[in-house]
Amino acid sequence: MISPTAQNLDDDAALRRSTVLERVSEGVVALDTDLRYTYVNERAEQILDAPRSQLMGQYIWDAFPESQGTVAQDAIDEAMATQTQQSFERYDSALERWFEVRVYPDESGLSLYFTDITDRKASEQELAQKNRQLSALVANTAQAVYLKDRAGRYQFMNEAAASLFGLAPEDAVGKRAEDLFDSESAAQIRRIDEQVLADETADSYEATRFIDGNEHVFLDNKYPYRDEDGTVVGIMGISREITERKRRQNTLEKSRQRLKSLFDDLPDSVVIHDAEGNILDVNRQTVEDLGYTRRELLSMNVSDFEVGLAKAELRTTWRTMEVGDRAKKRGRHRRKDGSTFPIKVWVDKTEIAGETHFIALSRDVTEPLRKEQQLEALTEEYRALLENADDAIFFVDVEPTDSGPEFRFERLNPYHEAATGLDSDSVQGKTPREVLGPDLGAELEANYRRCVEARAPISYQEELEMPAGTRTWQTKLAPVTVDGAVTRIVGIARDVTTQVRREAELRRKNERLDEFAGIVAHDLRNPLNIAQMRTTLSVEDPSYESLHREKVLEALDRMEAIITDTLVLARRGNEVESLEPISVTDLTAQCWDMVEADAASLVVEDDCTIEGDPDRLRHVFENLFRNAVEHSEGDVTVRVGRAGESVLYVEDDGPGIPPADREAVFKPGETSQEGGTGFGLSIVKRIAEAHGWTVRLTEASSGGARFEFSGVEVLSS
Template identity: 50%
Template sequence: MTDGAPDRRLRRSDALRRVTDGIVSLDTGFRYTYVNPQAERILDRPTDDLLGRTVWEAFPGTTGTVAETKLESAMATQEQQSFERHNAELDRWFDVRVYPDEGGLTVYFADVTERKRLERDLAETNRQLTALVENTVTPIYIKDTEGRYRLMNEAAADLFDLTPEDAVGTCDTELFDPESVPEISEVDERIVARDEADSREAVRYIDGRRHTFLDDKYPYHDANGDVVGVMGISRDITARKRRERELQKLSEEYEAVFDNAEDAIFLVDVETTDTAAVFRYERLNPAHEASTGLSTADVHGKTPREVLGEELGGEVVANYQRCVDARDAITYEETLTLPEGQRVWQTKLAPVIIDDEVTRIVGIARDITERVGRERELRRKNDRLDEFASVISHDLRNPLNVAQGRTALLLELCDDDYHGHLDPLAESLDRMAAIVADTLTLARQGKSVSDSCEIEVVDLVGQCWGGVETAEASLEIEDEFTIRGDWDRLRHVFENLFRNAVEHAGDTVTVRVGRGDDDSIYVKDDGPGIPETIRETVFEPGYTSAAGGTGFGLAIVKRIAEAHGWEVAVADGRDGGARFEFHGVDPLDD
């Protein structure tokens, strides 16, 4: 074949002119001898600019590239070469095939820039999808038609304590407990057979532990569109289902409390407006309906003013607004006039806050009419006690003091012959003074405690012990703790108990003070104790077994304890002796 024969053959071929690939011919010196129209267009260079010039002259950027290497290799070895190359000058990608012969090279090339861009975009998309699958906390997997896992992300593999690599090739019988496998297989087979998706809430057991999943499964297709497996996304909603069950339980318990509570309970919806909140009743519990004569049907959707009238409803709205403004529970008392008469209610309002907004108010109203009546009666009794104490203090104590003074004077002036009459008189007057003092204490200290403070028991007990004639007796404080109470009144409690111990157990008695179980404190001694048959009697006013005693000491102890809301009882000490226990104290150190 003579030089130039391939060129003439190519120029004569209309078929080559109609191909979509760019075609050029190079002689043995790598000079262009032929450029078809497609090549001219792709290279964006006129044929006249290329013919007779070498590749390196026409495109200097080709030097030192894979194109140079492949062209030289094809020329030297006379073997076909293929490669892809990015032309920086044209910013295009080309798929190049080089065919050598004795006259040079025929080069076919196609512009694959768009394909490369798509491949790059696809690779980026795949990278993103891979990262999403690998890093999402939702289990994702793919199984083949044999039920073997071909892909499992880390979230899915973690369910079985596996790595994603170790999970590949496993099947459901290896991963799930036996009771879960049949349903899994049945669902997968139906998806493959029908080529349709399936979504359901499914309970699965893994190593004996119950899991609830929200399963979304889809048929997995190959490039030809044939179903070759199942792909799935399984959201583990075990914790959510547990919360739902707990919420359901709480809701049922709430409904039980709401329906069966003895206190009146009501719900008020809160509508927030630009000017003020609007309150509308939602529900009343049966106790509320029974105590007020109103029903849920009567009040539902209505405002307090619509239900209770302008005056009373306005007061109720003001209290509801206080609760909204405080964003916390409030408690107050109110007097309502109902068909059966005037009743006093203690009402507690609590706001329900959602998304930082008060959306509802829950109210609990307790009928305290009887308690208020008892308190009023108690105040009347206390007033009478105050009057009685005043009479004793002024009208009786003054003449008693005069009689004691005159008797003391007579004892100094009279001969010893008269002392046989005057000594018993002086003793009787002293006893009367002691009774008066104890009666005043009993009357004044038995009132309910309204002003209390925190008291360190070790300080109170130490002061009381120092204020009593204890001879050779000893005190042991077995626990240090704090209580709340009236210091002055509690001083009478401990002083009377210390005197009682010395009087009945002797000058060498040991008295111990400490905490009992839970909410109790005790004062005990190592004396002879108190017989069980008289343990209730000892607290009655006037009871005494000691010569010269007034019988009011333990009665005062009981009254002051009750004024604090405590209960007092007598028991045996572990080592014998008397043990006075006070329950309901609720020490503050817990």
């Protein structure tokens, strides 16, 4: 049986509408006031997986006892108790489809409509997935997100939330609800917050708030926010403004409550027409969609408002269909005001009272198309971001296993491929260990695991040896969460190699500057004091003026030597300008001529050609020769030779240097010679290191000092 309203119609109309209910794509069920089945259409019979003959007259909870205590019983009980429309969603595992069930009460009982929303569900899930990925790369969201402490002070508010109050996110920190909302709204917010903190459970509710005198409707979700120890320290909230949606829902709800029959309660436009397209009947939705009155529509032809399909195409479709066939089309309807909108239409050919009729159910798909376009736009934005970003972006899939999460590379952006020498095709589906080896792979996996455990973005600096070379990266990892589980990690890495090297070089320069400043300040003080004192004495005691003048000149010479050596060490000790082949025999001969060594002798044991900067190396050999002569009082033999493939030595037969003092002699300012600057051997060490050599001080076979240089590039011998 059908509702009393349908029974009061004339037989033809009742027959037509009954036929419609059998042909609609929705499941339709009617229950009396005792919740016993009075009508079940064919589609509902499929969805419920029960023959209507068995259901008719049966109490609903006897027929489906497993649904008691579920959202279905709650919605039906609420509809009967309040006489207001209710709805819920239901998944049919047998059909593998999702249905939205809407419950409408009237004086005869309840009407239930099962609408297939599988496509919408799939579209929503796909869009949600894309949004989650984009949200991991972007630092904000369209929804208002905030964090409060237990005292109700906002600790964080994203841009979407702060913009509701005309604030920047940082300006909202420290404010309370009383600073942002009217007093009534603030008091309600405070009560809900206190309840969430007391129960330590999440709360979701719909709330009306007034901001600057304007009414806003929000869908609020609040969760207890815990610290690392699990202690609730505040509240995290996500608010979605549904003001416009709520207004539309209220308008639609009021409209639906005025409908008295199953036919007019159908949410889709229904048009019944003959084989020529002349309209025989329409439902209320058709009237609302097109803007015509029902009387106007009954005098029209389908082709009067169907502008997406040509009249010839419509007629061909109707003519080629058999009774019982269904055709699915995409079209476009024109309203009375001239505006148009896209539709999906399902046309059924049937017989009513022996006459051929067509039932056309059409649906406005403006919003699904908008979502589809939005999804395409998001996809394009997502692709453009990956393809054009100047940072290395990578995606890592997180797969749960018994031993913990397993990580596999999913994709690299072009910059990542160019900077590291890796490519998406070769790394896709592989673990970090498989791509980069056990050591480096384990290091990367440890960072990924830390991100999963934190369930929040993490940042760190790392030095990685990739096929394209060793680089230093500033890396940020962000987890992507689906249904409460981290399923993917999005990583963004910025190459900071040049910056790190520049900072290290600046630190070294600053350290040298401090070092030289200390040396100059310390070592110049004594000769400066001597010069000042002797100048004063020469004035007070003219008889010793010549002696004082001699001492002043010695002090000035000493100061000049300190300054000269310091400048060599500071400006040129750590650099080489040009490398060229150098004859060791020629170079050492030139340097020996610069040393006052009347009683000393130079012996070149091995003549060879090395690669180096001749200007810098002159400082090396001159300092070594001068050091040997000065420490031996002039009577010394200095030998230069090779001690292996890449080792060059300079040794003397002087008194040598005790082992305990050998490390200290390379420090600036260290000297055991009276009148020495203490910079000579420091200059030797710095210039050697600038060539990539290492220098070691040891003892010669004669007992003297032996300096060995390793890493020398010997070109010929």
